[in-house]
Amino acid sequence: MAAPLFADYLAERRILLRKLSYWRIAAFAALILGIAVAGLRLLGPDASLGFTPHIARFAIEGVITGDRETLKLIQKIENSKTAEAVLITIDSPGGTTSGAEQLYDAIRRLSAKKPTVAVIGSMAASGGYIAALGADRIIALGNALVGSVGVLVQYPNFAKLLDTVGVKIEDVKSSPLKASPSGYEPTSPEARAALAALVSDSFTWFKSLVKERRVMTDEQLQTVADGRIFTGRQGKELNLVDGLGGEREAIAWLQQEKNVPKGLPVRDWKQERTLEHLGILSFSARATEILGLGGLSLALNRAANAAQEHMLDGLLSIWQIDGAN
Secondary structure, eight states, rough: EEEEEEEEHHHHHHHHHHHHHHHHHHHHHHHHHHHHHHHHHHHHHHGGGSSEEEEEEEEEEEEOOOHHHHHHHHHHHHHHHSSEEEEEEEEEEEEEEHHHHHHHHHHHHHHSSEEEEEEEEEEETTTTHHHHHHSSEEETTTTOOOEOOBBBBBOOOOHHHHHHHHHHOOOOOOOOOTTTTOOOOOHHHHHHHHHHHHHHHHHHHHHHHHHHHHTHHHHHHHHHSSSSSHHHHHHHHHTTTSEEEOOOHHHHHHHHOOOOTTTEEEEEEEOOOOOOHHHHHHHHHHHHHHHOOOOHHHHHHHHHHHHHHHTTOOOOEOOTSSSSO
């Protein structure tokens, strides 16, 4: 009787081993599938396009600071072997002049390797327009806002308020212009002159950029370099933009002038964002958008942009509705 029992035991053991192997294989396959699905959700519905020829599209939105994530993204597209051309959608009032300069330089390096078109949806003003100048061509909607060629520096002055409450800030400086201007005392003529020299130097650079990239005469440049904002239609007449329209017109130009094959899909390239980079307001705005609270999301986004504007340091190339162009 021992032999049959042992045989049954071996048979049952083989069956259990087969079942165990089956479930191991099934679990591994499910893991691979889960990773693939998660990857596709993170990268978006067009993730598979990364392995096929396509037109890359990335966005420059909000206040420009020259952040590392955007610059890294541009470099990735520059080094991509499957991105045949690039659409740069711009919706920005500008930001720091140095940040806009970094964006411009990065886009020029990108344009040296791939044909690029800047597509202005609602606004590319000041530093936003500097970024657009880096592309091979600029397309704007007729009612978009473009231009605002100018530089400014802003600082609060609390001297009168401190005088009223009887507070005086004392300091010891190595020279009269160190840490000047200060918000704690009236701005001296020397400090104001030093700031004016900084603004003038950056403004000269901005104007030379516009003149060179848009191939303007001195007379044409003078017309557009007084800090004003223009509609896309006015910008077309003043040679600030090349054409009117949107992405369809931009893609048509790439096909006709840069021999980009017809029918290429457009893939969105997005920078990596962490909770720390998004900030509390921006993260909350995204969360409310997912929950379907569009109005609250819009308000939070505006608050985040406003907070970012007030934290900008240095020379600014930004268009502001309060008239400080």
